[in-house]
Amino acid sequence: MRPTLRIEDPRLSLPTFVWLVNISGLRHSVNMLDTNPTSPGHVLAVLRAEGPLTRQELQERVGVSRVTMVERLDALRRTGLVRRVGHRESSGGRRAELLAVDDTGHTALVADIGQSHATLAVVDLRGNVFARQDLRLSTRHGPHETLPMLVDEARSLLSQSGRAESLCAVGLSVPGQIDHDAGVTTAPPTMREWGGVRLRDPFADAFGVPVLLENDANALALADYYAMGRPKATVVGVKVGTGIGAGLVIEGRPHRGETGSAGEIGHMRIEGSNQRCSCGRRGCVAAEASGQALVRTLREHGVRSVDDVVRWVAGGRREAIEAVSAAGRLVGTVLATVVSIVNPRYLRLGGAVGVLPPFVEALRATVEANAHASALRKLDIAASQLGDRGAFVGLAGLVADEMLSPTTVDALCRRL
Ligand SMILES: [Zn+2]
Structure with a gap:
């Protein structure tokens, strides 16, 4: 982020300008101005949490006079963030x-x-997709070749979508841990060359908007949380693709931990395994149950990729179904511990392997057999229903939380 340079750039749209102020080093000074619990930003937050509402209902919930609420709504209408959606019959x-x-x-x-x-993908803040593109990445290429290519593809996708004018942020999800202050990734062992990459910079330079980063399993957990209508409940999202990761959403926020490694369950040790893992140690759950491990297990039968594993299971191949079920049991053993500690309401499974029915069933049976009985009482285990849209929904929600926060909205209202 280079706040001074961009803030003075006359090409920036007003929302972008204000948002850069918010996210950049000036954030604390903006926050100091924003302590009024009846400000336009707070009115919008109430509307977001409880709407649609009438003006009078908003007045009662925020606790202000009619005159004040009319002023607040005038300010909000100028931002384009509030709209009429119909009428309520009154007595x-x-x-x-x-x-x-x-x-x-x-x-x-x-x-x-x-x-x-x-x-x-090009999305709105609800996660509606306007354009998308799937790219196969060469494992021979590191981030220095891949990132400029992704930026170019993103630029052309944005231009095709016709929504470039309203771009307010970029959101990226990646496996592994993220240093959120520095915008730097700590790569998972399977993507070693991605460690220490300044992931935010090429996108910030190309698009001139804030760039938010999130771990892919956190993005999955957030996606299900948003898609379920932001329940007041703890959500654990588990992604099993090439690797294994988990993300936690507690009280509406991703729980990232002190060093961004909360939910890194892939390298927990399992009793009795001596399999070498890509992290250099032996006996990790990822060494036995990740997509990469399944490819290794099924190689003698002709499987060459995680996509092959998925096709074989869909085709009913017995050896693939057995291997995927065994993986589900192993991940379930680890998750039984997670469930006993975290006591979540929702456990959602994603990733190419994580949503396969034999994996889900084996995992569910293992968690139910091993977790603490009272932690199971309200637990709902299911494959994510979002499919490969999950990351988009999670990232769009993250952008919305930032864009529609009281601080950002109040800063925007002060500029209009
Ligand atoms: Zn490992």
């Missing part, structure tokens, strides 16, 4: 206008970057 026969947050006018460019695939 006196008068029809009161219903208001809701309009999160469809702003655009985010999102990318889910994996070891062998990347998917780019």
